[in-house]
Amino acid sequence: MRRIGIIGGMGPEATVLLMRRIIAATPVEDDAGHVPMFVDNNPQVPSRIRALIEGRGEDPGPVIAGMAQKLEAFGAEALAMPCNTAHHYADQVRAAVSIPFIDMVQLSITSVSSETRPGARIGMLASPAVRLTGVFDKAFAGTARTPLYLSDDAALLSLIRHIKMYGADETARCRMAALSRALLGEGADLLLIACSELSLVCEAVDPDAVAIDTIDLLAEACVAFSAGRMT
Numbered sequence: 001m002r003r004i005g006i007i008g009g010m011g012p013e014a015t016v017l018l019m020r021r022i023i024a025a026t027p028v029e030d031d032a033g034h035v036p037m038f039v040d041n042n043p044q045v046p047s048r049i050r051a052l053i054e055g056r057g058e059d060p061g062p063v064i065a066g067m068a069q070k071l072e073a074f075g076a077e078a079l080a081m082p083c084n085t086a087h088h089y090a091d092q093v094r095a096a097v098s099i100p101f102i103d104m105v106q107l108s109i110t111s112v113s114s115e116t117r118p119g120a121r122i123g124m125l126a127s128p129a130v131r132l133t134g135v136f137d138k139a140f141a142g143t144a145r146t147p148l149y150l151s152d153d154a155a156l157l158s159l160i161r162h163i164k165m166y167g168a169d170e171t172a173r174c175r176m177a178a179l180s181r182a183l184l185g186e187g188a189d190l191l192l193i194a195c196s197e198l199s200l201v202c203e204a205v206d207p208d209a210v211a212i213d214t215i216d217l218l219a220e221a222c223v224a225f226s227a228g229r230m231t
Contacts, residue, residue: 006071007071018080019039022035024219040071045063048085048129052085053127064093065095066096068097072099077225079093079099085135087135108139120190122140122188123189123209124147125191136192136194158175159179180206188209193212199213
C-alpha cells in the first residue's frame with residue numbers, strides 16, 4: 001500500500017474524519033491491509049476565513065505548501081487535504097512538491113457530472129469563502145452544471161463556526177437540515193457537501209435530497225491511490 005500524506009488541522013475533527021472514512025473504505029483482512037498515512041494535523045494554519053472572507057491576516061498558502069513539503073520529505077507518495085476552502089491554494093501545493101496532489105474539487109466535479117444531467121444546479125453546502133474565491137465555479141466551467149449558493153450564505157458560515165466551537169451537536173444537525181432544505185427550495189437538483197466541518201453533520205441533510213460528500217470522494221480516492229488503482 002502506498003503512503004498518503006494528509007495536510008490537516010483545517011479543522012482537526014475534519015482531519016480525523018477523513019482518516020476514519022479512509023479506514024472504513026478500505027477492504028482488509030488484517031491491519032496490514034490498511035492505508036498508511038502520515039498526518040500533519042496543524043491547527044495553526046492561518047485562518048482561511050480571516051484571509052479570504054475578512055481580507056485580513058496572514059496568507060495560509062505558504063504554510064500549507066510547507067506542510068506539503070514536509071510530508072513529501074517524510075515519505076508520503078501522494079497528498080490529500082480535507083478542506084475544500086484550502087483548495088484555493090492547491091496550485092501552491094502542486095508547485096511545492098513532486099508527488100501527486102489528490103484534488104478533492106476535481107473529484108467532486110467528476111462525481112457530480114456522472115450523477116446529474118446537463119443543466120443541473122448543484123446546491124453548495126460550503127463556506128462563503130468557496131463562493132468568494134470561485135474554487136468550484138472555475139472547476140464547473142464547461143461542465144454544463146452550475147453551482148447554486150444560498151442567497152444569504154451567512155448562516156452557513158455561522159454553522160461552520162458553531163461546529164468548530166461545539167462539535168457536531170444537535171443544534172448543528174438541526175441547522176444543517178434547515179440549510180439543506182433552503183437550498184432545495186432555491187432549486188438545487190443535488191447537494192454537494194463542500195466543507196469538511198459540514199461533513200461532520202452530513203447525516204442531517206434533508207432526506208429528500210440527493211447529496212454527495214466531498215470527504216467521501218477524497219477518502220475513496222486515497223484508498224484507490226494507495227492500492228495502486230489510481231495514479
